Amino acid sequence: MRELFDEAHGHSPLDPREASRKSSTTPLRKRFYESAGVAETPEGFAVTLDGKQVRTPGKRMLAAPVREVAEAIAAEWGAQVDVIDPMSMPVTRLANSTIDGVANDVAAVRDDIAKYFDTDLLFYRASFPEELIARQAEHWDPVLRWLADELGAHFILAEGVMHVKQPDKAVQAVRQALPETPWxxxxxxxxxxxxxxxxxxxxxxxxxxxxxxxxxxxxVDEDWNSQQWGADDEVMQRWAQRRRDFDAAVKVLAAVPR
Incomplete structure (x- = not known):
């Protein structure tokens, strides 16, 4: 079901994952450096290759606001072997997108996140089978209760994927809770x-x-389908790549200023 919401929302021109899609069709560059490191600068913690500062595709300095993130980026560069594979460097890709894109228009990316509040995955429930209905409730209802208790945001649920207008007050409450810093x-x-x-x-x-x-x-839905019908290798590879990107975002979200 999540794929339906992906199609409905599309991709922002500032989507931090767009660089990874484009890079998959670009010839891989050979590794040209011996070591990767981090140097503290006025712009933040810069990533270095053989002591020289790295630049983003937009020619800006590749630097993070905290050392932990810069070290994660440097570790990805250090882990490259014969060629530099951007698909194996999710923190670097996120950093490039943040520096070259998101930092230029944070409000637009916040707005893109906020679009999901009107048609969020958690609102649309299966009508059958009972076990899937129960699994969705188990994983999703606690989040909705937390939003109601913590932010006073009360949302409306529906079966299927027919759009349901959400209360403006609830949407505004969760929108105001979004972070404001680029990273x-x-x-x-x-x-x-x-x-x-x-x-x-x-x-x-x-x-x-x-x-x-x-x-x-x-x-929840994908796991249910996999248990019923199995998952092929291509699906598992896509999940693994998504999980790498997810883990990179989690690492950054936990470390950077809010």
Whole structure:
């Protein structure tokens, strides 16, 4: 079901995952450096290759606001072997997108996240079978109760995928709870687009759910289908890549200023 919401929302021009899609068709560059490191600068913690500062595709300095994130980026560069494979560097891709794109228009990316509040994954429930209905309730209802108790946001549920207008007061309450700094917004955008739920991303951001709980809640339908029909290798590969991107966003979201 989450794929339906992905199609409905489309992809923002500032989507932090767009770079990964484009890079998959670009020839891989050979590794040209011996070591990767981190240097503290006035712009933040810059990633270095053989002591030289790295630039983003937009020619800006590749630097993070906290050392933990910069070290994660440097570790990805250090882990490359013969060629540099951007698909194996999710924190680097997120950093590039944040610096080159999101930082230029944080409000637009916040707005893109907020679009999910009107048609969030958690609102639309299965009408059968009973076991799937129960699983959705088990994973999704606690999030909706938390939103009601914590933020006063009360949402309306529906069966199927027919659009249901959500109360403006509830949408405004969760919108106001979004982060405002570029790195946090970029990371939350990645979590939102991967899970199909800005509400799950918000629960993660506010530490109401753990990353594993968010991942499980986002994949209730897929897990159910896999148990019934099995999952082929291609599907599993896509899930593994999504999980790498998700984990990178979680790491950034937990470390950067909010």
């Amino acid at each position: 946090a917004v970029a990371a939350m955008h990645v979590v939102t687009t991967i899970t199909g739920s800005a509400l799950l991303a918000l629960a993660l951001y506010r530490k109401a759910l753990t990353p594993d709980q968010v991942w499980a809640a986002a994949h």
